[in-house]
Amino acid sequence: MPTEIQDAMLWALMQTYTNTDGKELLITKNTSLQLVDAIRQYFNANNIDYETFSYDDLIPYLPN
Amino acid sequence: MSLVSFGNLLGTLKDGVTQALRVVSESKITGGYSPANLTMQNAVTANGNGTLLNVNEYATAVLEVRGTFSATINFECSIDDTNWYSIIATKNDGTISSSCTTVGLYEIKVAAWKSIRARVSGYVSGNVTVVGKVSPLVNSEKSVQLTGRNVMKLIPVNALALTDTIARYYTVDISPYNNITVIAVSTLNQVLSITPRYESGTVMEQYSGSSWSELAVTMNSDGIARYRILNTQVPWLDKIKSNTLGIRIQCSSIAPTSGSISIYVLGVPN
Numbered sequence: 001m002p003t004e005i006q007d008a009m010l011w012a013l014m015q016t017y018t019n020t021d022g023k024e025l026l027i028t029k030n031t032s033l034q035l036v037d038a039i040r041q042y043f044n045a046n047n048i049d050y051e052t053f054s055y056d057d058l059i060p061y062l063p064n
Numbered sequence: 065m066s067l068v069s070f071g072n073l074l075g076t077l078k079d080g081v082t083q084a085l086r087v088v089s090e091s092k093i094t095g096g097y098s099p100a101n102l103t104m105q106n107a108v109t110a111n112g113n114g115t116l117l118n119v120n121e122y123a124t125a126v127l128e129v130r131g132t133f134s135a136t137i138n139f140e141c142s143i144d145d146t147n148w149y150s151i152i153a154t155k156n157d158g159t160i161s162s163s164c165t166t167v168g169l170y171e172i173k174v175a176a177w178k179s180i181r182a183r184v185s186g187y188v189s190g191n192v193t194v195v196g197k198v199s200p201l202v203n204s205e206k207s208v209q210l211t212g213r214n215v216m217k218l219i220p221v222n223a224l225a226l227t228d229t230i231a232r233y234y235t236v237d238i239s240p241y242n243n244i245t246v247i248a249v250s251t252l253n254q255v256l257s258i259t260p261r262y263e264s265g266t267v268m269e270q271y272s273g274s275s276w277s278e279l280a281v282t283m284n285s286d287g288i289a290r291y292r293i294l295n296t297q298v299p300w301l302d303k304i305k306s307n308t309l310g311i312r313i314q315c316s317s318i319a320p321t322s323g324s325i326s327i328y329v330l331g332v333p334n
Contacts, residue, residue: 019146032222033249033324033326041322044321050227052227
């Protein structure tokens with residue numbers, strides 16, 4: 001994972017997503033799809049190179 | 065102990081017994097147990113979601129649509145009562161659809177879902193009544209057994225953020241399960257193909273009447289996490305008896321730059 005993963009994790013866990021009912025919900029370590037998408041969004045926005053990764057790759061960086 | 069506190073104690077005990085009986089009665093019972101019918105829409109004269117039918121631990125739901133109306137009844141399922149998705153129903157005349165505009169009996173496979181609803185939309189006139197009934201996961205046993213909830217959720221692909229067009233292969237041990245439901249959700253911003261396979265390393269072709277071909281599910285996301293039941297497009301998933309299930313995924317044309325893909329396998333143990 002890129003060295004910026006910790007910053008990306010902190011940022012991602014403060015973001016929200018909208019479900020299909022239109023409800024805005026907080027991204028948590030249990031919303032794996034939304035968490036990965038947000039991490040990717042952070043990498044893209046900050047021009048950080050990364051390879052294919054999954055939620056399993058994020059587990060070491062999840063907060064307790 | 066006063067009479068009041070003794071009465072409270074009796075009430076507590078009664079509630080406890082009632083609760084225990086309720087838990088038992090809600091458990092999966094093989095041998096034909098089914099709860100009473102539930103009125104999901106009661107002569108409604110407007111659009112609305114209606115009352116949810118709890119299908120947890122049940123295999124099949126049958127909805128009877130009654131009334132004289134001009135409206136659409138949408139069959140929808142959920143695993144969390146928050147996100148709802150269309151589900152296929154088979155009418156008593158054999159036609160298949162995820163919605164209806166006429167009265168009749170509609171059978172829906174509901175194993176692994178939490179709830180279903182019959183949402184009314186496009187209401188024009190008349191009144192709509194929908195009554196739902198569920199049947200147990202297993203009803204071929206002659207003896208009665210209490211087994212409780214027992215649906216396992218496997219996640220062979222857990223939020224994979226693809227960045228290339230390389231094909232990837234996954235293997236799921238499905239030997240402990242009597243039947244499986246495969247669900248995919250993609251937010252990838254490119255077209256993705258998912259190909260289930262009977263055991264990894266094989267190709268599973270179906271005959272269309274003129275040729276053999278492998279069935280692949282194509283997902284083209286708009287960024288919203290939509291869950292799709294692969295069994296509805298790959299019917300042999302309903303019948304598979306195997307030690308393993310192979311899954312091939314690939315964005316073959318253009319590498320995605322955002323989003324991810326997850327695949328869930330819900331299994332009912334043997």
